[in-house]
Amino acid sequence: DEQRAKLAQKRGRAILEDAKAAIEAAGITDVATKLRIGDIVETIAEMEADADMVVIGKRGEGADFAKLHLGSNLERIARSSRKPIFVASRAFKPIESLLIAFDGGTSSMKAVDHVARSRLFEGLSCRLLMVAPDTPEAQKRLQDAGSVLQAGGYSVRAEIVPGQPDAVIAGTVENEGINLLVIGAYGHSRIRSFVIGSTTTEMIRSCKVPVMLFR
Incomplete structure (x- = not known):
């Protein structure tokens, strides 16, 4: 009323x-x-053209923190926005290091290109992680991505680690004190659809650091 x-x-x-x-x-x-x-997705679609990124909280005030549910607006915006999305965590910490979760797909390559070109990440230590079997193809993809970052002025530590992507990525973030996770919204092996990739969703849900999403 x-x-x-x-x-x-x-x-x-x-x-x-x-x-x-x-x-x-x-x-x-x-x-x-x-x-x-009105509707937040429609509003952002109208206003994001002149923006470099969209910043949103991980969970809204109605989210169930006990179950680590993501905010419904975040998932809708991630599906629709054409811009990089910075998903802020509840607790602020200065960002000194970033981890790019790389799988060789289009989304993660966009993330690599953006980090290499953007002044936003200047001075940060950069870690490039590929969770996959250590094959010649994977090594070539990782080497190509690392070369892009090095051309952008980064000293990159690149590594292939076998295992479950969400567990390996989360463990790396925690154990190495990473402040920002950069990840593609859609996995390399997933046919593009109107849902966020399963690894990405799990990373946003479980990581306590900000996550930057690329489509």
Whole structure:
């Protein structure tokens, strides 16, 4: 009803003002806010053309944290957005290192290209990990990806590790103190569909660090 809509708008403005204040406190002064009534996916589709990336929280306020459910908006945006998606974790930590989970597919190669070209990741230590049987084909794919990153100015540690992708990637993030996981939204072996790849979904769900998604 009308009263509920007014309350929702008031709350939305308060959330925007708090977010703007936090961003400005970090030293970014050119901050524009916009309150839209409607569907978030449609709104982002209209506004993302001039953006370099979409930033969203891993879980909304209605998510079940006990079961580690992802926010429904995140999954919908990941399916529809044409931009890289930065999935923020609840706790902020400065990003000093990144891990690119590479499988040789189109999505993960886009991630490699973006990291190599973007100034956003300058100065970060870079780890390139491929979870697959150690075959000549896998070595060639990994070497090609590593060469792209080296051409972008990175000193890259690249490695092929056999095993279950989600377990190996999560273990590497945890054991090596990685601050950012970069991963393709769709796996190399998966026919592209309107769902996020299973490994990607598990990584977003279980990793405690931010995840950057590429389609």
